Amino acid sequence: MDILHFAEHMPETIRQRAVKRVFRPGEALMRKGEPVTHVYLLTSGATRVSNEFESGHRYTFAQIDAPDILGDLEALSHQESYATTNEALTQCTVYALTIDTFYAWLREDNAFAIRVAELLAIKMYPTSDENGRIKFLPSVLRLENYLLHRIGGVDTDLFVLHTGRQEIADDIGTSVKTVNRGVTKLKEAGLIGLSHGKITISREQKMKIAEDLERSE
Template sequence: MKLDYMLDHIPENIRQHTTKRTFQPGDVVVRKGEKADHVYILTAGKLRVSNEFESGQRYTFASLEVPDMIGDLEVLAEQEHFAATNEAVTECQVLSLTADTFLHWMKTDNDFAVAVAKLLAAKMYPTSNEAGRVKFQPSQERFEEYLAKRLGDIETDLFILHTSRQQIADDIGTSVKTVNRCVTKMRDDGDLSLLHGKITLNREQQARLRAVWKNEP
């Protein structure tokens, strides 16, 4: 039984202890280090998950979409604080419930417990499968792979990437300075162009990028 179906059939004794909340783009739902005493079930919108380090650098490593959860891992692992920051990318709606209510629901509803376990497994598998890959992949390769993924299957005479350099740095786990260095190298090699500071790819550049990264996941 899928979690989104179960959200439409929440036991009344659980529903009475839930709260609906709305977050606007840019709002922080939870911040790394805050007390993990609630679980949030995403019912609408998209979230960005990132880790912030003492150096001030931020690494965005995942995104959450309906019906993902925030805080389920921390509560089940009996951790007191949230491990990552979750920020709204679009307008988001969540169902908020205390850690105790969440655990009670799991203990008294086997279908819900299985649905949560499957959701956790789906989130953790890609992390395990890619463990260490980013750490040891050169920044230039990370940037080019990121660009190829953003290009995807788009067919256009001129692809324009509207993402800021800071966001690119966050997404690939590096600094803006390093991103700028990667952009400069690709521009000097003729593999990308700039339009008012925005990264662009003409059809020839798109083809070259796809040829290099077409076999990447």
């Protein structure tokens, strides 16, 4: 059973406390750093998940499509603030549950509790698997992997990365010095370009980076 089933058949005691809300495209369901107050059952629409850094840059790294749950990780791990920003990509309909209401539903409905645990496992496994693989890659390959993820599905003849070297180093778990060495190696290999110090990647270079990563597996 998916979350839409549970949303349609939630216990009456929970339904009385749930608030149905609609978010328009661009509106934030939650923002990174804000207090964790609600868990949202996303019953229609899609959201984009992003992380914001002190430099002001925003990195969008995922899309969540209905039906799904938002804020469950923070609620179940007793975090005080949301870890990411989640904005409506399309018009989204949700059931907003306070943390107390969410826990009450878990205690009252074993099937719902099991489904929430399954969804969390589905979300976390790819991250754990990817992080474990990336951790043991040489620094240059970690940089290549990072660059491909930053490009994502962006369709452009020339991608310009505006992220600073320190931020890149923080994201891939290395030093700025190592990042600079990696940038130099990739540029010398023709896999990236530089424009006023910023990394640029053409369509052809993107394909070559992907091929280089495939050969390393």
